[in-house]
Amino acid sequence: MSASAEHVDSWYLRTANPMTDCPALEGEVRADVAVLGAGYTGLTAALHLAERGYKVVVLEAKRVGWGASGRNGGQICTGYNQSVETIGGWVGRDDARKLWDLAEEARRLLIDTVNRHGIGCGLTLGYLYGGMKPRHLDDLKAMQAEWQALGREGVELLDQGQMRARIGSPRYTSGLYDPDGGHLHPLNYALGLADACRAAGVTIHENSPVTAVETGASPSLATVGGRVRADALVLGGNALIDRLVPGLVPGLASTIAPVGTYIAATERLGRARMRAVLTDDVAVCDMNFVLNYYRRTPDDRLLFGARVSYSGRDPADLQQQMRRSMLKTFPQLADVRFDQVWGGLVDITVNRLPHLGRIGQTCYFAQGFSGQGVTLTGIAGRVIAEAIAGQAERFDLFARIPHRVFPGGPLRTPTLMLAMLWYRLRDLL
Numbered sequence: 001m002s003a004s005a006e007h008v009d010s011w012y013l014r015t016a017n018p019m020t021d022c023p024a025l026e027g028e029v030r031a032d033v034a035v036l037g038a039g040y041t042g043l044t045a046a047l048h049l050a051e052r053g054y055k056v057v058v059l060e061a062k063r064v065g066w067g068a069s070g071r072n073g074g075q076i077c078t079g080y081n082q083s084v085e086t087i088g089g090w091v092g093r094d095d096a097r098k099l100w101d102l103a104e105e106a107r108r109l110l111i112d113t114v115n116r117h118g119i120g121c122g123l124t125l126g127y128l129y130g131g132m133k134p135r136h137l138d139d140l141k142a143m144q145a146e147w148q149a150l151g152r153e154g155v156e157l158l159d160q161g162q163m164r165a166r167i168g169s170p171r172y173t174s175g176l177y178d179p180d181g182g183h184l185h186p187l188n189y190a191l192g193l194a195d196a197c198r199a200a201g202v203t204i205h206e207n208s209p210v211t212a213v214e215t216g217a218s219p220s221l222a223t224v225g226g227r228v229r230a231d232a233l234v235l236g237g238n239a240l241i242d243r244l245v246p247g248l249v250p251g252l253a254s255t256i257a258p259v260g261t262y263i264a265a266t267e268r269l270g271r272a273r274m275r276a277v278l279t280d281d282v283a284v285c286d287m288n289f290v291l292n293y294y295r296r297t298p299d300d301r302l303l304f305g306a307r308v309s310y311s312g313r314d315p316a317d318l319q320q321q322m323r324r325s326m327l328k329t330f331p332q333l334a335d336v337r338f339d340q341v342w343g344g345l346v347d348i349t350v351n352r353l354p355h356l357g358r359i360g361q362t363c364y365f366a367q368g369f370s371g372q373g374v375t376l377t378g379i380a381g382r383v384i385a386e387a388i389a390g391q392a393e394r395f396d397l398f399a400r401i402p403h404r405v406f407p408g409g410p411l412r413t414p415t416l417m418l419a420m421l422w423y424r425l426r427d428l429l
């Protein structure tokens with residue numbers, strides 16, 4: 001992972017739309033709302049607030065989209081990582097149903113935002129879940145049945161032959177096609193959100209790490225060179241909040257584990273070879289807990305996501321590990337070179353549902369989207385804006401999801417690694 005303030009070198013960076021440089025904060029300014037972080041969470045909250053007439057200032061430690069938002073798989077998922085039935089066990093059936101509706105709204109909102117603001121991020125619909133084991137078929141059938149019962153149409157269960165016709169891999173024995181999931185260019189989505197924010201009157205300061213958060217009677221975010229005083233604060237630092245400025249907001253990071261995950265962009269495969277690997281322009285992910293996720297690019301590369309690191313360190317032989325993972329699914333790509341391999345920290349909660357909440361009366365946060373932040377951050381931004389405007393029902397619905405803290409202190413990483421080892425073993429069964 002790049003430690004510099006510039007973006008990590010990725011296929012996304014090489015194909016990014018023009019970026020606007022935003023000056024660092026200098027001196028003291030006043031706003032209605034001060035936002036920490038220019039990832040999707042901070043930017044969508046800022047956009048919704050500005051559209052409601054609030055004066056908003058965003059402080060970003062590095063560049064717009066420097067965190068997970070500018071380097072992720074770009075996959076647009078349906079629902080949550082848990083079934084509505086499971087969520088119902090935690091929050092009750094009625095609230096679980098309302099949360100499903102919010103996830104559906106999140107997907108529509110994402111598409112609407114991209115279209116309304118003319119964001120050129122290659123948004124494409126179509127999503128394939130790949131099953132490799134008998135229990136995956138059971139899981140896919142359960143997903144299909146639940147989604148249909150909740151009113152979704154067009155979700156299609158696929159057998160081995162149908163998967164083989166879509167993906168040039170012998171691994172898949174079952175699949176589920178979701179016409180409403182999809183993919184986009186994540187960095188261009190973030191850059192487009194920032195453009196939309198600026199057009200709506202938001203001020204964005206890059207290279208402005210927040211070094212102090214005051215959540216008391218007079219809320220403010222301070223940097224080395226300045227301070228934003230505001231009536232309300234939004235914290236969108238997510239998995240990076242404790243990494244960039246350790247201990248900035250005590251306790252906030254304890255409900256999320258920053259897990260390293262990686263993506264490789266192959267060299268250009270050419271049209272025919274690319275289509276033999278992946279027939280349709282869909283996003284794919286498999287049904288393992290430690291999953292592979294991939295799609296093709298307009299210039300006929302495979303973007304292949306895999307591997308995880310719970311230690312906070314990138315594997316020393318990352319290229320080889322990524323290659324081994326890709327060849328398990330696509331052995332026919334043994335001669336293919338990677339042009340870029342990059343990683344980032346994904347924001348995992350214990351129950352793999354987003355964590356929204358308040359600190360005191362006027363400081364709001366959203367984090368822990370657990371690999372579904374492309375879709376779910378937008379609705380988080382919208383409900384935060386609603387709550388600041390005095391309509392907190394939908395924000396409070398998210399905030400009622402119970403969250404456990406990861407074991408802390410010096411044992412945090414080893415305990416997490418042990419817990420995750422269990423899931424990896426389960427993937428092998």
Ligand SMILES: Cc1cc2nc3c(=O)[nH]c(=O)nc-3n(C[C@H](O)[C@H](O)[C@H](O)COP(=O)(O)OP(=O)(O)OC[C@H]3O[C@@H](n4cnc5c(N)ncnc54)[C@H](O)[C@@H]3O)c2cc1C
Pocket residue numbers: 036037038039040041042059060061062063064065066067068069070071072073074075076077208209210211236237238239240241242244245248261262263293305343344345346347366367369370371372373374375376377
């Ligand atoms: C490799 C990878 C693949 C992924 N694939 C997918 C996928 O396919 N689909 C999906 O839905 N999700 C995926 N995710 C997760 C998704 O990217 C995140 O959930 C989402 O981007 C979170 O957005 P965010 O704005 O909350 O956080 P981020 O994008 O991480 O933004 C946080 C921002 O806050 C800034 N910040 C932190 N601390 C401070 C401070 N003290 N002062 C100022 N600024 C600060 C950071 O610099 C950063 O820019 C993936 C993540 C990774 C890393």
